Amino acid sequence: MEDQNGSLAIDLGAKLLLEIQGVNAKLNSSFVGLVKNKFLITQMPVLVDFEKEQLLQHLYPENKTTVRYLNMGTVLGFQSQIIKYIMVPFPMLFLTYPRKVESLNLRKHRRIRCVFPAVANFDSKQLEVIIVDLSDGGCGLFLRSDQKDTLKVDYDDIVKVQCPALGHGPDNPMDCVVKRFIGSGKGMELGLKFSDKESETLKQVRNFIGQVSNYV
Numbered sequence: 001m002e003d004q005n006g007s008l009a010i011d012l013g014a015k016l017l018l019e020i021q022g023v024n025a026k027l028n029s030s031f032v033g034l035v036k037n038k039f040l041i042t043q044m045p046v047l048v049d050f051e052k053e054q055l056l057q058h059l060y061p062e063n064k065t066t067v068r069y070l071n072m073g074t075v076l077g078f079q080s081q082i083i084k085y086i087m088v089p090f091p092m093l094f095l096t097y098p099r100k101v102e103s104l105n106l107r108k109h110r111r112i113r114c115v116f117p118a119v120a121n122f123d124s125k126q127l128e129v130i131i132v133d134l135s136d137g138g139c140g141l142f143l144r145s146d147q148k149d150t151l152k153v154d155y156d157d158i159v160k161v162q163c164p165a166l167g168h169g170p171d172n173p174m175d176c177v178v179k180r181f182i183g184s185g186k187g188m189e190l191g192l193k194f195s196d197k198e199s200e201t202l203k204q205v206r207n208f209i210g211q212v213s214n215y216v
Helices: 053-057 201-214
Strands: 014-022 027-035 039-042 066-071 075-087 092-096 100-103 110-123 125-134 138-143 158-162 172-183 189-193
Touching: 066 138, 125 201, 138 158, 158 189
Parallel strands: none
Antiparallel strands: 014 027, 014 066, 027 039, 039 092, 066 075, 075 092, 075 100, 110 125, 110 158, 125 138, 138 189, 158 172, 172 189
């Protein structure tokens, strides 16, 4: 899978699972960077119950490697080959750029990316937010960094979301609970679960997802 610029859809620092031919262990690593269509770089795999010397013996050029990682609730994987590894200034592994990336969707509900202005009510605080994805089971919200600093949020907190574009105003908000929150320098992403996904008030959301799914 690639982003809108045609680059590999993977975030810096993303957790990776490496399977290196000849190594009878799945190794944890993280993504460092890439040069499109040439190579990608990971941290040297974290060694757990595996001899470092034995691992290094299998990090020879062209040895086959399977790389897996998580992106938007989907496990992505691709075949690659080792180019080389370095230990100085930092232990890193260079891999060939993948020709093809395959996916295995782990979500119960298909999630559609979107950009909808919305209003979220957190207890007594009301914030203007953006809905960045939708599914039959819930939605994702994005909050700006200045909003993040004024908000205290925890798992299972109740959130009422208004989104006129989806037919949900002050009188019929979407009742949600917080299931995930990730902060960054740009802001915060919240993963919300609809409290009652069979509610009649969510009918328009389900209809929207059904219509869009025919084109994506």
